Amino acid sequence: MKFAVITDIHGNAPALVAVLNEIDKRKDIKYIYCLGDMIAIGPDTNAVLELLFSRDDISMITGNHDEAVLATIKDEPHPLSHPHVKEHHEWIAEGIHEKFIDKLDELPRFIRKDISGQSVLFTHYHVESNKVDAHISEDPFAPIVEPSPGNMEALFGPQDVDLICFGHHHPVHFFIGDRTTYLNPGSLGCAEDSVARYAVVTIEVNDIQVELLEAEYDNTGFLMSYEALNVPTRDFILKAFHGDQLKGDE
Template sequence: MKYALISDIHSNLPALEAVLQDIEGRGDVDHIYHLGDLVGYAPWPNEVVDLIRACRISGVAGNYDSTVATGYKHCGCKAESPRQEELSHLSYGWTREHVSPATRRFLGELPFRMDVRPAGGHRSNPQMILVHGTPTLNTLYWTGDRSDAFCVKMARAAGAREGDLIAFGHTHKPWSREVEGVRFVNTGSVGKPKDGDWRAGYVLVEAGEAFRSVEFVRVEYDLERAMEAIRESGLPDEFADQLAAGGTAVPVE
């Protein structure tokens, strides 16, 4: 079985379309799953959700999805400066104002976690555990510099055992490593990468009796279309600049 894992689309329809076209063109992907944060920061929240639904892509709730659905006071996003915090509130307010009732309902129905067993439910392993942030919270950032001890703690919280794989997003930076026989995979971001590479990112996982390979994929998309739409939408222009810089553009204080 081969799985495509996509995360953190953040309303970037051109990026999602390019990724789905790339996956379809491979011809050997059996299932696609999303790891949340379908909306926020770009002007196509309803269109992204409509496409996810039309393609029957199952997945989990990101922090942006669950907060928009419940009308929470903020998006649960991490801010590293006063301007970043201001931008996060502007994006969240715009998104809540523009999502349709159908989109809000769909976001609210997303589960916190999904478990996939490639070898069938009659066997305990291997298990692929899908969450957005961590197995405990979808707002907690699981960065690549987290310690092995933190990874083991999260594996235990998830009930993962040797041979299992835990996949997540939220940080928008892809990474993978194995600790005590459990594979940990951050899929990066389709619609808002933060690793300095503007291209949309996703992951391919090949599995059978065990998880055999993890491949990180980058896909070019119509960046100009996305940037122009952001600037015409009333969202802050900085979101367009951040897309072009792969998340490394520093907001003006």
């Protein structure tokens, strides 16, 4: 069984298109798992959700940004840990098409699958057992730790699972432990250059193979759209999540 893993699209439609085009051209990928944070940071909310929900070969889970935007829409508490993006989330909430709200709200926070005899957990990031059903305002997702084998084992703890696929932290993580393989393909939509990251996993009996891949695309129009659309906190976003690439072109 061969499947793709994508995560942290963050409202970047051209990056998502580039990755989906590569996946579709391969013809050998049976399914796609999308691990949350489909929206926010980038402005292409409706285009991204249309691309995802229009396909029947993608399963999605929610991330902290998706859940925070939903909380804003429903007039529920916003996470106290996200004050720097509250105005941005409100802007995203105002622009999202109503046809996507219920669909987002129905998505799970986790997916567990048995694939070709291997147990797989799909999650946006680690959630402690006492916060599995906690509202996003209670900050259910664990604090981010730096990528290393030891940190992954300490973060997720003992797990009776062969593969954990996750996102949230934007750099690539790929570590093979004594019991569990840990895979974060890296943010698809946020990078300091014009590439969109994803992974392809091949699972056979007693074997897991991972390809870490990047799709190149032209992100100039996407980056320029922040100013054109007057995206809140755009200066911070362009610097923190896209490496101020436009300034490098000046």
